[in-house]
Amino acid sequence: MARRSGSADLPLHGGRVPAWLSQRMARLGAVIVEAIAHHxxxxxLLRRLAHPFWFQSFGAVMGMDWHSSxxxxxxxxxxxxxxxxxxxxxxxxxxxxxxxxxxxxxQELTAIGERVGFDGSALAQTSRLVAKVDSxxxxxxxxxxLHGFIVTDDGHWVVVQQGMNDKTRLARRYHxxxxxxxxxxxxxHSAIDGENQGVIVNLTDRRAQASRxxxxxxxxxxxxxxxxxxxxxxxxxxxxxxxxxxxPHLIMPDHxxxxxxxxxxxxxxxxxxAAADRGPKDFGDLLLTHGVGARTVLSxxxxxxxxxxxxxxxxxxxxxxxxxxxxxxxxxxxxLKVYDQTIExxxxxxxxxxxxNEDRLDALRRLDEQTRRLEREVAAGPSLPEFVAEEKxxxxxxxxRSVFGWEPAPDxxxxxxxxxxxxxxxxxxxxxTREHSPVIAPPNGCGPGGPKDI
Numbered sequence: 001m002a003r004r005s006g007s008a009d010l011p012l013h014g015g016r017v018p019a020w021l022s023q024r025m026a027r028l029g030a031v032i033v034e035a036i037a038h039h040x041x042x043x044x045l046l047r048r049l050a051h052p053f054w055f056q057s058f059g060a061v062m063g064m065d066w067h068s069s070x071x072x073x074x075x076x077x078x079x080x081x082x083x084x085x086x087x088x089x090x091x092x093x094x095x096x097x098x099x100x101x102x103x104x105x106x107q108e109l110t111a112i113g114e115r116v117g118f119d120g121s122a123l124a125q126t127s128r129l130v131a132k133v134d135s136x137x138x139x140x141x142x143x144x145x146l147h148g149f150i151v152t153d154d155g156h157w158v159v160v161q162q163g164m165n166d167k168t169r170l171a172r173r174y175h176x177x178x179x180x181x182x183x184x185x186x187x188x189h190s191a192i193d194g195e196n197q198g199v200i201v202n203l204t205d206r207r208a209q210a211s212r213x214x215x216x217x218x219x220x221x222x223x224x225x226x227x228x229x230x231x232x233x234x235x236x237x238x239x240x241x242x243x244x245x246x247x248p249h250l251i252m253p254d255h256x257x258x259x260x261x262x263x264x265x266x267x268x269x270x271x272x273x274a275a276a277d278r279g280p281k282d283f284g285d286l287l288l289t290h291g292v293g294a295r296t297v298l299s300x301x302x303x304x305x306x307x308x309x310x311x312x313x314x315x316x317x318x319x320x321x322x323x324x325x326x327x328x329x330x331x332x333x334x335x336l337k338v339y340d341q342t343i344e345x346x347x348x349x350x351x352x353x354x355x356x357n358e359d360r361l362d363a364l365r366r367l368d369e370q371t372r373r374l375e376r377e378v379a380a381g382p383s384l385p386e387f388v389a390e391e392k393x394x395x396x397x398x399x400x401r402s403v404f405g406w407e408p409a410p411d412x413x414x415x416x417x418x419x420x421x422x423x424x425x426x427x428x429x430x431x432x433t434r435e436h437s438p439v440i441a442p443p444n445g446c447g448p449g450g451p452k453d454i
Contacts, residue, residue: 005050005158008173008250012164013068018403021327022081024339025062025074028303030082031346032058035307035361037090038353043179045092046158049150050177052250054306055160056317061306063334066321067252067262069171072162073098076148091116091153096127102147102161109149118155130159134174141165142172169254252317258331260384262318268387270375271301274367293453295398296341297367299323303342304368322387325400332391333407335398337454398454 017025036045048054059071062078080094087093093112096105106124113120127149135144142163151157159176253262275298302323305313324339325332349360382390392400392407400407 006052008052010069011254025078026082053314060320063324269379269381273374273379333400333402
């Protein structure tokens with residue numbers, strides 16, 4: 001059984017995800033999935049991927065542009081790359097993608113089915129039907145260009161696909177979940193949401209059952225040519241349909257900068273308080289990782305919320321971009337030192353949990369609980385502009401990077417990577433007018449500076 005679980009309207013955003021970020025997104029996305037599957041099981045992971053608000057928050061915490069259509073492509077791509085080596089262990093498989101990759105989904109499902117034992121041919125047919133419903137049965141002006149199909153070994157699945165409307169410069173994301181569908185033709189969606197753009201054709205609505213039946217009758221009675229002649233003879237406007245029930249609805253703004261209205265500030269203050277005031281005291285085991293300090297604990301608090309948070313926690317997906325910034329410097333450049341430490345702490349926690357030692361994963365859960373408790377106590381903290389300004393000011397300390405390059409130090413000298421097969425993230429040179437610039441070898445693999453807790 002399956003149902004449409006929600007959708008999202010997103011502004012179109014050009015550009016590509018650079019390799020230095022896409023590789024990290026794959027690693028972080030995979031370890032977050034491992035943590036969720038370990039705590040709550042694979043079916044819960046699918047439910048979250050099918051929730052448009054959680055999905056957007058997931059992409060934002062991984063450092064992708066918090067509001068743009070590119071979140072969908074980058075998250076599906078990151079999961080496909082990051083989970084491929086773990087598919088046998090986790091029993092989770094990611095198929096499809098953008099463009100030509102989406103057309104390969106049926107073949108991928110058939111091959112996986114032969115390997116693990118579910119009916120891949122039936123799921124390949126499901127993939128085609130889901131795409132057809134959102135492109136033909138629901139005619140809302142968006143042309144599909146991305147189709148991601150995530151399936152587990154027991155045949156449960158979620159589909160995340162996206163369409164584009166060139167006229168409005170918007171993308172629309174559609175989420176499906178294999179839990180609750182009784183019929184692909186009648187009411188398979190739990191939500192079809194987006195900005196009102198006038199009357200649309202939705203033949204999947206229960207109220208359209210008579211219309212679907214009559215269409216088949218007309219096809220049998222008149223044939224295609226007869227239907228065309230009938231259509232030409234029809235005049236007048238249709239009566240407006242009654243309003244649809246309220247369902248999950250995500251519309252992201254077209255402004256790229258992060259504004260106070262995009263973030264629930266008390267939740268940010270709760271995370272800041274947990275990281276700065278209680279982190280060193282209550283989560284000392286997390287801090288055994290070299291170089292981890294309050295700034296990394298803040299990122300871990302936001303990641304922990306993605307792992308443990310209830311659906312109501314994701315009403316402001318933009319807040320999760322405050323963990324690792326964004327590739328276009330909004331809200332601030334990606335702090336690579338913090339990002340890499342977050343990945344290492346999570347990987348260590350998951351690895352220990354696989355061996356039966358839950359201490360570090362439990363510490364992350366307690367960190368999320370502390371964040372919510374301190375939030376209820378009305379924790380004080382900086383305004384959003386103040387927080388973002390401080391992150392930008394200290395960006396060079398965190399090895400801040402964006403598509404525009406490395407963030408400059410306060411004296412204006414830009415730290416640039418030396419040449420190397422790893423993309424220049426192992427050794428750094430400082431731009432200088434001198435002929436021979438000194439080489440700085442950072443202690444933890446990326447970014448400038450000496451050993452310090454971040």
